[in-house]
Structure formats: C-alpha cells, structure tokens
Amino acid sequence: MKEKLEFLxxxxxxxxxxxxxxxxxxxxxxxxxxxxxxxxxxxxCYHLKKMESAGxxxxxxxxxxxxxxxxxxxxxxxLYELVKKDExxxxxxxxxxxxxxxxxxxxxxxVQIPMQRKxxxxxxxxxxxxxxxxxxxDEKEVNEIIHRFHDDHCTxxxxxxxxxxxxxxxxxxxxxxx
Amino acid sequence: MKEKLEFLxxxxxxxxxxxxxxxxxxxxxxxxxxxxxxxxxxxxCYHLKKMESAGxxxxxxxxxxxxxxxxxxxxxxxLYELVKKDExxxxxxxxxxxxxxxxxxxxxxxVQIPMQRKxxxxxxxxxxxxxxxxxxxDEKEVNEIIHRFHDDHCTxxxxxxxxxxxxxxxxxxxxxxx
DNA sequence: ATAGTGATTTGATGATTTTCTAATCATTCT
DNA sequence: AGAATGATTAGAAAATCATCAAATCACTAT
Numbered sequence: 001m002k003e004k005l006e007f008l009x010x011x012x013x014x015x016x017x018x019x020x021x022x023x024x025x026x027x028x029x030x031x032x033x034x035x036x037x038x039x040x041x042x043x044x045c046y047h048l049k050k051m052e053s054a055g056x057x058x059x060x061x062x063x064x065x066x067x068x069x070x071x072x073x074x075x076x077x078x079l080y081e082l083v084k085k086d087e088x089x090x091x092x093x094x095x096x097x098x099x100x101x102x103x104x105x106x107x108x109x110x111v112q113i114p115m116q117r118k119x120x121x122x123x124x125x126x127x128x129x130x131x132x133x134x135x136x137x138d139e140k141e142v143n144e145i146i147h148r149f150h151d152d153h154c155t156x157x158x159x160x161x162x163x164x165x166x167x168x169x170x171x172x173x174x175x176x177x178x
Numbered sequence: 179m180k181e182k183l184e185f186l187x188x189x190x191x192x193x194x195x196x197x198x199x200x201x202x203x204x205x206x207x208x209x210x211x212x213x214x215x216x217x218x219x220x221x222x223c224y225h226l227k228k229m230e231s232a233g234x235x236x237x238x239x240x241x242x243x244x245x246x247x248x249x250x251x252x253x254x255x256x257l258y259e260l261v262k263k264d265e266x267x268x269x270x271x272x273x274x275x276x277x278x279x280x281x282x283x284x285x286x287x288x289v290q291i292p293m294q295r296k297x298x299x300x301x302x303x304x305x306x307x308x309x310x311x312x313x314x315x316d317e318k319e320v321n322e323i324i325h326r327f328h329d330d331h332c333t334x335x336x337x338x339x340x341x342x343x344x345x346x347x348x349x350x351x352x353x354x355x356x
Numbered sequence: 357a358t359a360g361t362g363a364t365t366t367g368a369t370g371a372t373t374t375t376c377t378a379a380t381c382a383t384t385c386t
Numbered sequence: 387a388g389a390a391t392g393a394t395t396a397g398a399a400a401a402t403c404a405t406c407a408a409a410t411c412a413c414t415a416t
Contacts, residue, residue, distance in 0.1 A: 049394080085199040191403090224405080243363090
C-alpha cells in the first residue's frame, strides 16, 4: 500500500506529468526540459530525482548531458492495481479491540471479566471512559459508576488501580491521563 | 490534462485510498467509515464529497444513512491513459516565441526585421534583454548595443520606443519594467 | 411538531510539498 | 591544470491540503 501510494503521489503533480509527457515523445535532459516548461533546472532536477528513485525514469550520461528516459513498463498496469489494497485497510488494533468489546459487552453490560491480561485491559479502558480526568471520586462514587457495567465492582475497581488506569490515595480515586 | 491531474491527485492520498478499498468490499456510510479508520466523520465527509464531485463515488440515501458506493468503471483504464497528454505539454506561446527567434536570428544576429507586429515585438524583447532596468543610456550607447544584433540600429531603436519596451526623454533612454 | 441521529459546512491549524536562489559538484574541452 | 557547462544539493519562502472541533443542516421516528 505504502509503495503504491508513493507512486500515485509522484504521478499526481502537474510538473511531473508534463515531464513524463515530454519523455514519452523523446528522451531529454534537465536544461532542455527546464527550458521547455519555463522552470529552473533545479526544479526539474528535483522532480526527476524523485521519479528516478521510484523507478519511473532512468538516466545515463551522454557527453555533456545526462539523458533521462522513461521506464515504460510501469504504465501498462490497469488502474485498479494501483488502488487495490495489498494490506488490510482497517487498523488491526482497532479491529481487535472492537472484537473484544463486542464479545464481552452485551447491551452495555460486561457479561464476564476477561481472564487474558490484554483483553482485560481493553475492557477496563472502555469502562474508564465513564470517568473524567481531573476529577476526584470517592470510593462510593467509583463503585456506583462501575456497577453500571458489572456487579463485581470491587474486582474491577482493584484492576483499575493495578493496571495503572486509575490511581488512588487514601479514600480518593482519579483517572490517569491518556 | 487538467482533469486527469485532478483525478490523480484524488487517488494520491492515504485516507482516500483506504476509503476506496473499503468501498471495494462493500458500500458504506460516513460514520461507519470514520469508525473503521479512526478518523472524524467530518474528515471522511470531506474526502467523499471530493471524490463524489469527480465521479469516483456516488451516494444515495437509505433510511438514516447516506450510502456511498464506488463507480467501478473508472478503474479499468490502463495507467498510461491517465498520464498521457491530451493537450500539448509545452506552452504554446513559448514554442511560438522560440520558432520566431530561431527564424530571425542566425548566430546571434538579427538577419531581418520582422514585418508582422507580433513577431517584431518578440524580436525586440529579445534584444531588450541586453539592457538593464534602472540604468540610463545615452543614444550612443543604445546604438552600440543594438548594433551587435543588427546594422540598422536606428529603426530598431525607434521601434523600441514605439512598442513601449524602452522610453526616452531628451538624450537619455531606459528600459521599462517587465 | 419535535427530539434524535447522521451528514455537511466553516474556520483554524499544522504538515507536506513545490519552487526558487545560490552554492557546489562532476565532467568535458582547451 | 583550469575554464566552462550542465547537474545537483541546501536552505528558505510560499502554496496546498488534510484534519479537527463546533455549528448547522436534513431526514426519520415518535
């Protein structure tokens, strides 16, 4: 995906398209192209080097000049080849999270506390969304909020502290940043 | 050219490629895509609207949702179709200028003063490059410089004034801006 | 009607990218 | 060797574009 994106980005520029069209007709060199397009050699060089490193053009020295030519093979593919994914599009982490949540929550209630550490953290994070950063809660408030999700608020409250999602000092609890 | 460029620019964006890949699998709607990609609905809407106005996607309302779908026809073309010019690449004006100059100058000398107004202006502009803006020249200096290009410096000097390329006051001449 | 939900627009911000000038590099020719 | 010419790089300025938050719009269902 990344590579195809870079390739498309290279094509999607007015100056580079013009350069490619010139090279479709005949090989050429920096100064000549610059003159044809009324731009500086530095600019043309910048574009040619970019395209060279992506394999779109090649160059070779001939006497005074460095002759650039097109790598014509590249343009035969149909367009959808360039658009179609070769990696999953949706963020894998996000997908996994969603799966876990939909497995353990039914109608907004936690049906079971996950045994696996990784899954339990995801579930705890979800519950943590009901707390706000910067607010101090006493134990009664914490229990009440957690109880909306699961009867065993004690276990979950303890896990919140253990996993570092919340902190506690004496009788007050608070949600940690991030 | 312009249109193809716009099309390529639309394809050459990571988020839009991801959206297209999602739509390749199944039709979808703003909020769902936003959720899949962990972006805001506003952002997804922005991209979809852009692609819609280019005919890449379509949309239609279905109950609560506005369902977006792919216009699949577009992706069948081979890539070079998108790159190849359908207008001349080189600036027509520039080309014309070049032709005129190469017709009337040989080895740096003007072989004949063009009769056509348009062509004469181009030739005069070329000669004017030997003068600098902001410098005052007396008639002798002007003649000397013009003489490098053509024997009949008087005619050309007069044409320079007449065409507005240079100005004169009493004995001094100067090149006008631009 | 109106409350609720998804879609869109607006305005601001930040990131990326193109372009130029000036300086430097590399090669050829004298 | 060094002069000349084309190519490249570095650095800075300007333009373009994606993203978000907040406000507004459009439709549905009660």
